[in-house]
Amino acid sequence: MKIKYFYQQLASHFSIIIIAFLILSLLFSHFVEQFVYDNKTEELASYGQSILRDIEQVQGSSRDILKSYGHVLEERDIQYSLFNEKSAIIYSTELKTPLIELNEEEWRALQGGKTITVKQEFKRFEQAVTFVLLPYFHRNQFVGGVLLTSPIKGSREVISQMNSYLIYTTFIALAIALVMSGLLSTINGRRIKRLQSATANVSQGDYSVRIPTAGVDEIGELAGDFNRMVEKLKTSAEEIENLENRRRQFMADVSHELRTPLTTIRGIIEGLHNDMISESEKERGLQLASSETMRLIRLVNENLDYEKIRSNQVTxxxxxxxxxxxxxxxxxxxxxxxxxxxxxxxxxxxxxxxxxxxxxxxxxxxxxxxxxxxxxxxxxxxxxxxxxxxxxxxxxxxxxxxxxxxxxxxxxxxxxxxxxxxxxxxxxxxxxxxxxxxxxxxxxxxxxxxxxxxxxxxxxxxxxxxxx
Missing domain, CATH: 3.30.565.10 (Histidine kinase-like ATPase, C-terminal domain)
Incomplete structure (x- = not known):
C-alpha cells in the first residue's frame, strides 16, 4: 500500500506528540498526586505529634485541650481520634466514630513506635481519606495513639484540574503540529517531486536539468549530489559521443586507407595476370604493390600494438x-x-x-x-x-x-x-x-x-x- 510522504509526516509528528504528552501526563499526575499526599501526610503527622505532646504534658486527662485541637483542625477539615492499646476509640471529633481495622503487621509496627500512613483508603471509611496513626507511649509503654483523617477530595480536584490543563495543552500542541507538519511536508514533498521529475528527465537522456540546492538538510545535500551526478553523466555522455564520432571517423579513414591500397594491388595483380603491364612497367608495379602492402601491414600492426599496450601485453x-x-x-x-x-x-x-x-x-x-x-x-x-x-x-x-x-x-x-x-x-x-x-x-x-x-x-x- 502506497502512503504519501505528507501523511507519513503527519502520522509521525502526531504519534510523537501524543505519546510524549501521555507519558508526561502520567508522570506529572503521579508527581502532583504524590506531592499532595506527602504534604497532607506530613501535616497530619505534625498535628498528631502536637496533640500527643500536649497530652503528655497534662498527663493525658484534659478534655479542653482535645476540644481546642478539634476546633482548630475542624477548620482545616481534619478529624482526629484517640485509641487505647486495644485499638478501641476513647475520644473522637467525628460524629460517627470510625472503627480502626489494622492488620497484625501494621499493629506490630505501631506498637514498635512507627507512624502508620495510608495515602488512599476506600474501605475503612465512608469516604476516601488520608489517615495517619501515631503511637503514644507512657513511661516507655505503649498505651494507644492518635488517628488523624483528612478527606482527599481537594487533592483529587487539584490533580483533575492539572490533567485538564494537560489535555488542553495536548490539543493545542496537536493543532500546532498539524500546521507545522503540513507546511514542512508540503515543502519537502515538492522538493522530492522535483527530484523525481528531474530523475525521470535524466533517464530520458536530458542532462541539462538542474535542481535548486539549499544545504540546510539532507534533501538539499541530495539535490547537490544529484546535480553533480548529472554533470558527470553529461560529461561521460559527451565523451562517449566524441569517442563514437572518432570511432566512426576512424572506421571511415580505415576503410579509405584499406580501399585505396587494395584497389591498387588488385589492379596490379589483374594487370600482371592478363599481361596488360609492359615489361618495363612491371618492376614499378611490383614496387607499388609492395609499398601498398606495407601500408596495410602498418595499419593492422598499429591497431594490434595499441591493444597490446592497453592490455599490458607488452614486455x-x-x-x-x-x-x-x-x-x-x-x-x-x-x-x-x-x-x-x-x-x-x-x-x-x-x-x-x-x-x-x-x-x-x-x-x-x-x-x-x-x-x-x-x-x-x-x-x-x-x-x-x-x-x-x-x-x-x-x-x-x-x-x-x-x-x-x-x-x-x-x-x-x-x-x-x-x-x-x-x-x-x-x-x-x-x-x-x-x-x-x-x-x-x-x-x-x-x-x-x-x-x-x-x-x-x-x-x-x-x-x-x-x-x-
Missing part, C-alpha cells in the same frame, strides 16, 4: 641507452622527411646523458612525436634535446610549427583523434592512434609526458623517465 626490455646516439639516429632517419618540408632537425644533448628504457619502444615514441612535429612544421626547426636530472632523464622535442589551442591539447591523447583531416605517410600516426600509443608506452616506462603549445608559435613535448 619492456629496459637497458641503459646513450641518449645522444639515439637522438642522432632518429635525426638521420627523419632528415629526408624534414628536408621535404623545409625543416631542420637539431640535436642538443650531452654525450654522458643516458636513459633507462626499452630501446625499440623509446625509438617508437620519439619517432612518432618527431614525425608529428615535421608534419605540422614547415620551413622551421625541430629540436631533439636531452638532459639528466636527479631522479631521471628528460627528453624534449620542440618545433616551430602551427601549435595548438589548449582545448586541442586535451584531445591529442584520445584514440582516433587527428589534429587535421589529412593522411600522411607517418607509420605511427597516419590513423590517429600515434599519440595514444606514445602516452601508453611512456606510462609503461613509469614516466610522464606533457605538452606545451602556443597557437602559431610551436609545440614542445616533454618526457620524463625515471632512473633504474
Amino acid at each position: 619492456l626490455l629496459k637497458q641503459e641507452i646513450q641518449l645522444g646516439e639515439l637522438l642522432e639516429i632518429i635525426q638521420e632517419q627523419l632528415e629526408e622527411a624534414a628536408a621535404e618540408r623545409g625543416d631542420q632537425i637539431t640535436v642538443e644533448v650531452s654525450q654522458e646523458v643516458s636513459v633507462f628504457a626499452d630501446y625499440d619502444r623509446l625509438t617508437q615514441v620519439l619517432i612518432n612525436i618527431a614525425k608529428n612535429s615535421i608534419q605540422f612544421t614547415e620551413n622551421g626547426t625541430i629540436w631533439l634535446r636531452g638532459y639528466a636530472q636527479e631522479d631521471g632523464t628528460v627528453i624534449e622535442i620542440e618545433d616551430t610549427g602551427i601549435g595548438m589551442d589548449p582545448e586541442e591539447i586535451e584531445k591529442i591523447w584520445s584514440r582516433f583523434y587527428k589534429a587535421i583531416d589529412s593522411r600522411t605517410t607517418n607509420p605511427y600516426g597516419e590513423f590517429g592512434l600515434g599519440l595514444s600509443i606514445v602516452k601508453q608506452l611512456v606510462t609503461l616506462h613509469g614516466g610522464t609526458i606533457a605538452v606545451e603549445s602556443v597557437k602559431g608559435e610551436g609545440t614542445k613535448f616533454r618526457i620524463e623517465l625515471p632512473n633504474e
Whole structure:
C-alpha cells in the first residue's frame, strides 16, 4: 500500500506528540498526586505529634485541650481520634466514630513506635481519606495513639484540574503540529517531486536539468549530489559521443586507407595476370604493390600494438641507452622527411646523458612525436634535446610549427583523434592512434609526458623517465 510522504509526516509528528504528552501526563499526575499526599501526610503527622505532646504534658486527662485541637483542625477539615492499646476509640471529633481495622503487621509496627500512613483508603471509611496513626507511649509503654483523617477530595480536584490543563495543552500542541507538519511536508514533498521529475528527465537522456540546492538538510545535500551526478553523466555522455564520432571517423579513414591500397594491388595483380603491364612497367608495379602492402601491414600492426599496450601485453626490455646516439639516429632517419618540408632537425644533448628504457619502444615514441612535429612544421626547426636530472632523464622535442589551442591539447591523447583531416605517410600516426600509443608506452616506462603549445608559435613535448 502506497502512503504519501505528507501523511507519513503527519502520522509521525502526531504519534510523537501524543505519546510524549501521555507519558508526561502520567508522570506529572503521579508527581502532583504524590506531592499532595506527602504534604497532607506530613501535616497530619505534625498535628498528631502536637496533640500527643500536649497530652503528655497534662498527663493525658484534659478534655479542653482535645476540644481546642478539634476546633482548630475542624477548620482545616481534619478529624482526629484517640485509641487505647486495644485499638478501641476513647475520644473522637467525628460524629460517627470510625472503627480502626489494622492488620497484625501494621499493629506490630505501631506498637514498635512507627507512624502508620495510608495515602488512599476506600474501605475503612465512608469516604476516601488520608489517615495517619501515631503511637503514644507512657513511661516507655505503649498505651494507644492518635488517628488523624483528612478527606482527599481537594487533592483529587487539584490533580483533575492539572490533567485538564494537560489535555488542553495536548490539543493545542496537536493543532500546532498539524500546521507545522503540513507546511514542512508540503515543502519537502515538492522538493522530492522535483527530484523525481528531474530523475525521470535524466533517464530520458536530458542532462541539462538542474535542481535548486539549499544545504540546510539532507534533501538539499541530495539535490547537490544529484546535480553533480548529472554533470558527470553529461560529461561521460559527451565523451562517449566524441569517442563514437572518432570511432566512426576512424572506421571511415580505415576503410579509405584499406580501399585505396587494395584497389591498387588488385589492379596490379589483374594487370600482371592478363599481361596488360609492359615489361618495363612491371618492376614499378611490383614496387607499388609492395609499398601498398606495407601500408596495410602498418595499419593492422598499429591497431594490434595499441591493444597490446592497453592490455599490458607488452614486455619492456629496459637497458641503459646513450641518449645522444639515439637522438642522432632518429635525426638521420627523419632528415629526408624534414628536408621535404623545409625543416631542420637539431640535436642538443650531452654525450654522458643516458636513459633507462626499452630501446625499440623509446625509438617508437620519439619517432612518432618527431614525425608529428615535421608534419605540422614547415620551413622551421625541430629540436631533439636531452638532459639528466636527479631522479631521471628528460627528453624534449620542440618545433616551430602551427601549435595548438589548449582545448586541442586535451584531445591529442584520445584514440582516433587527428589534429587535421589529412593522411600522411607517418607509420605511427597516419590513423590517429600515434599519440595514444606514445602516452601508453611512456606510462609503461613509469614516466610522464606533457605538452606545451602556443597557437602559431610551436609545440614542445616533454618526457620524463625515471632512473633504474
